[in-house]
Amino acid sequence: MTSSSSQTAESQEINLDDFETQHRSGPWLNRFIFTLSVLLAVAHIYINTIATLPELWVSAFHFAGFGSLCALLIPANPNWRNSKLAMYFDGAIVLSLVIMVFYIIFFEDALYERGVTFNTSDWVVSCVTVLIALELIRRTSGWFIPLLIVIALSYVVLWGQWLGGMFTFPGLSLETLMYRSFFSTDGMFGSISRISWSFVFMFILFGAFLVKSGAGDFIIDLSRSLASKMIGGPGFVAVLGSGLMGSVSGSSVANTVSTGVITIPLMKKAGFPARFSAGIEAAASTGGQLMPPVMGAGAFIMASYTQVSYVTIIGVAAIPALLYFLSVGFFVRVEAKRSKVIATEEDNDIVISEVLKSGWHHAIPLTVLVTLLVQGFTPTYAAGISVLAVIAASLLSKTHRMGPVEILDAMAQGAKNMSTTAVLLVGIGLVVNVISTTGVGNTFSILISDWAGGSLFFTLLLVAIASLILGMGLPVTASYIVLGTLSAPAIFNLIAESQLLEMMSNGSLPEAASAVFMLVDPASLASLAQGMPMEEAAALLAQVPSDFKGMLIDQSLGAQSVAMILVTAHMIIFWLSQDSNVTPPVCLTAFAAAAIAKTPPMLTGVTAWKLAKGLYIVPLLMAYTPLIGGDTETLLRLTFFGIFGLYALVAAMEGYLEDKLSIFLRAMMLAASIMMLWPALALWIQVIGLILFLYVFVIGHKSYSLKS
Template sequence: MSVSSNASSPTPSSPDNEINLDDFETQHRSGHWLNRVVFTLSIFLAVAHVYINTIGTLPELWVSSFHFAGFGALCALLVPARPKWRDSKLALFFDTLMVLALIGMVLYIVFFEDALYARGVTFDTGDWIVSSISILMVLELIRRTSGWFIPLLILVALTYVVWWGKWLGGPFSFPGLSVETLLYRSFFSADGMFGPISRISWSFVFMFILFGAFLVKSGAGDFIIDLSRSLASKMIGGPGFVAVLGSGLMGSVSGSSVANTVSTGVITIPLMRKAGFPARFAAGIEAAASTGGQLMPPVMGAGAFIMASYTQVPYVTIIGVAAIPALLYFLSVGFFVRVEAKRSKVTSTSDVGIPVSQVFKEGWHHIVPLGVLVALLIKGYTPTYAAGLGILAVIAASWLSKTHRMGPIRILDAMAQGAKNMSTTAVLLIGIGLVVNVISTTGVGNTFSLLISDWAGGSLLLTIILVAIASLVLGMGLPVTASYIVLGTLSAPAIFNLIAQSQLLEMMSNGTLPQAAHAVFMLVDPTSISKLTEGMPMDQASALLAQVPADFKGMLMDQALGANTVAMTLLTAHMIIFWLSQDSNVTPPVCLTAFAAAAIAKTPPMRTGITAWKLAKGLYIVPLLMAYTPLIGGDTETLIRLTIFAIFGMYALVAAMEGYLEDRLSIPTRVLALIASILMLWPHFSLWLQLIGLVIFLALFVMGNKTYAKNNAPA
């Protein structure tokens, strides 16, 4: 038996076993005893996690097991094993057994972990039973909430370690581990289901999902939509820009692109259709903009926290360097809005003209919690502690509102909603920890990175294309966060090495290689020192670098590039993968964000997905800029130049794709727009060629504007 509920707003069609993110505010008063159990459990989990992340000092294994048990129990009560069992007493019986088993698992770890180490890590009957059942419960809970793909992926990974890996030939052959060793590494060690991914889940991810739930409950969502409508009221195609601005701002604190689409799309899609935008275009814009919300600081879904853990780059640095790429993405979506608005003769609508001053007068206090959060992060507080104080700031700021003051009931509702929003993500990340453990245990990650480099022939562009294809395939079954974790583990080293190598080759070619790095080349070719000082052709530099033993290349990169550049290069590799992982949201055949928007707009889901994929082209352009330019970690002057040319270059590319700028483009002018975009976006062109591209684009823009004004002048 599972808690039934009614969504408070239109929701897209979804699998029967998927959790609907509805409102607890009426649910816990419905009178059903199970609803009250779920509500109470949600409150308990929220309070416990806030305590753990702020002042608690419990062992991490205990916390991780409690995290899984709590949210596993919540999932068991929320989602039935099969949809037709939703009101079955037998289902309630089995779900109760699962809850009791989860509680028993936590108690076993607390009271019997020391006994395992006293036996020299030799399993007894209890260890076998508890570890095996716990893994099976992970698989079942993920199957209920996310379908069969991820459990099958986990089973393939686990059986590879103990069974069929030794049958493989070639680089992926693995001699195998015993079942006992696998269970120990998966359950008790600090690298399995209760390892680094679990720690990220119960700390960063939960605290910011809870922070977002408090913001929504305080009325910040309404403020964001009102602010977007007021800012976009005078723009050409204003309702389309409401979707872009609203979804971007909402996504900055939301952890789900689908939830972002549903919460903002019910307002923005009807607005766009009323103004004259085609229904499929309106749904595509909402899907593309909501996907971009995952890229918008300060939260970025869960990606920023996982990146900080993987790269050891401070969280504040990550959200700082992520701002310009996110801005470029939303501008690229906005260019499609403007072009379509011109083509469809959409200007603005009378119901989006809310004065900005009025919006800020009534809702300025919603900005305070975000300001507190960012200020605390800049001051050096941990993200979890900053999120905890940010939640207090939300409550305090809400008392400046006339309509959304957060009293005890609203606070409890926000806690419950935050826990419910976290439940699916928690069990999913616990399960993905099993896959990541297999990757690190077997060395598959390094092998995969080497194979990608080999297949791409050392080409960075081909490597990125291969990773994009892999992300799309993984994205058919894995949510964005899980897809990024798996791909980051597998392919980040390959992209990092290629970017770092290209920087190193450029220094060798220009004769700017630091003296400290010459010693490595002395071991390879003593006669090369003079050439390194004077510079050498790129092919000679590449041949010389190829002679450096693999064991020395890491040291060479550290000496040549410096610690900061190496860190930014590693961050660039992860940022590229994180961006590419988003494409499954808008790329058929499985594009849940586009399907959610299609359900609201009542348009064909697959055709809507194709439209959203076209409108989200920034997901591919911006990562290429990251790879070939210092868009991540560059100096201020370089970033300004890159940003300006990237903005106009993407606008020119949109015009070339759509055949429309300010007016319809002929074939020759469309080709000119494409040439202009290439000149401005291609990283290896000189400044003069980029300026020529800018001049071409501006000329096309001015001519198109004059033609449009002439053709649409009143008679």
């Protein structure tokens, strides 16, 4: 493969600017980092396609490689970037990580020959590795996660036995804890690490290749050409562009920075208020992590937790993501009407036929990816072939043909993008290990259920509050992992039991499941066959021993429904985990957008929080309706009324639709929204809500609007 002849000699040189360290300058160090990045990418491609190595070895190598890269890229302190002491310290970290890998490979068997009894070298290597993980996470994510890890580890060996009540834990020896944390596949080199070096890395690499091939520019130009003629066109460019970019990049902050530098100035120039422009970009970029096929790392972790295929998860995630982006788009349209936004000259100059003619080949890799996934190939294999498809498709481009230099540059950039994520996921495995070892997850789920009084709504409210608090210190992926481990069982049980109660009340309980109630109340079998009032069904279900409830749910709902309920529980938590991106006081996505728009960060965060209301509405629909895993007819109905219900809600919140709305009309829109979105209401009530919305949209504002 050769580069385009139109490229200059300067463009053929390796771009090392992206790899210039914050520690100190020097071409030798930049080239070393670049070489290390490329080698890590090549090694991971080999591991994910050809090699058959023990997972513990691969996870250790994964952490050592990206941990070394992270140590060289991110300073321990910004003021030490030119310090020789910092250089020696980072060199010691790199050397220690290399030693750690060889130690696991060559001395793991000796540990088992001693009956899993630690000697001095076991203690030194394991403890130093954990300390390095804490330091690297501190550099990339601040103090919160290291403190969380320390609290979790000390709970196991020290203060858990001093607690009273449900969270009392008798404790484990430090030796047992370090073994489970370091040598076993339950700790930092466990399932979360495996997801990191397989699915997550391959898709981050795929995203890096797409960006290098010019797909990012194509997405922005395509969005501008599609949205330029719409009311509020520049705002829709942000929604479309950020959604498409986010579906590949999987990082809301990176999405904001990469697309916001184009979309925010466009929105401001067209007449949108600066703070609104930043808020739209933040809300849309946050939604990028909800958009298939990548969904950040969440889709892969969800697949691992639920044992449901990755293809199924991205399939059921599509409609909720569509509803979210439409809700953001409705805010754009309403504000465009209010601010009298006009299309910019630059957008009018972009012709969709020209954009497609010059960039249609960028669709080839995504088509290959989706086709392979649908055909049943593993995500890692599909991502690997799709990377090759990016290279092949780039040969059809006149400006972004990928030759050897560009391929190496993309591999290095992908490795750099992965470094902080890899360190974080490996480190958070220590917390997950503590949760599973101590049973805190089940205890926390029981506690949530008790606090919520068995109410699904209040359970979701508590999880939302917990996600916001955790999100102040944890990145979205880590927040989802912790919350998913802690609270998914509680949400799953409540949704499953609500469906079970509905079957008991309408007499559709299978005969095999009815037999379970003979242990509780044999006289109830006749009532179950005919159907019983919901209150009686709830009282009867409460008498079933907890050990039998799982079996009862499986027999009543079936394996497919149970799997979808589990996916629903995790999808709800994953969505709620996104709210920290746009919710003050810590909302990094909104802060990044504010920096571009030059608006007050906290006020921008408040605006973004308002514009991202779909993060709360759509999970409620997931919990109370079969929006995840429902049949085609049900999904079409939910989507149809959901779209109009969200639009009505936006109009009620903003007090504006096609014109300014009176208080009476705002109340009508709020009522219409509730009628269409409230899951327990009948179809005829939803139809009435739709009629109310259409009345205000078509007729009402002309007669009753308060003219400004």
